[in-house]
Amino acid sequence: MSADTPRRIIVLRHARADWPNQVDDHDRPLADRGRVQATEAGRWLADSGVNPDHVLCSTALRTRETWKLVAHELPKRPRKTVYEDRVYEAQPGKLIEVIQETPEEHADLLLVGHNPGVLGLTQVLAGDEGDAEALNRMRLNGFPPAAVAVLSLDGPWKQVEPGVARLDSYFMPQD
DSSP states (O other): TTOOOOEEEEEEHHHHHHOOOOOOOOOOOOOOHHHHHHHHHHHHEEEEEEEEEEEEEEHHHHHHHHHHHHHHHSSSOEEEEEOOOOOOTOOOOHHHHHHHHHHHHEEEEEEEEEHHHHHHHHHHTTTTTTTTTHHHHHHHHHHOOOEEEEEEEOOOOGGGGTOOOOOEEEEOOOO
């Protein structure tokens, strides 16, 4: 794969999580509604023809559960899934550092993470570039649970930086 190969970053916020007593934030599971939301997000990705070949997923229980339900809806599994501690509660700068480490043979990367980092990442990478309707919907709604942003860019992963992408599409499940 060449350095100027078109690439996509699919940003997915974990689905709605539960708040059980005596459970550390990192170990919060999905709520019943979150399971439905994650499945909706997976169906939307499949229907949109988005099938990542590499996944970076936070190690938090709610992100791992979200990814498992999303993956079940995809037509084929990605070549690699990496559960990455650095994605948990990460800010956009840290997420960009992690993305820059993606092996060049991958064209479509799915990042499963948390707010406010995933919203900030999407805003920092795309700015005002992209589909006007998708940009407007994201501005109005932010990044609710199980929201998905699909960004496109050219160039190698190691050169991902603010402003290099465009927002192609944005999805949020019905609540």
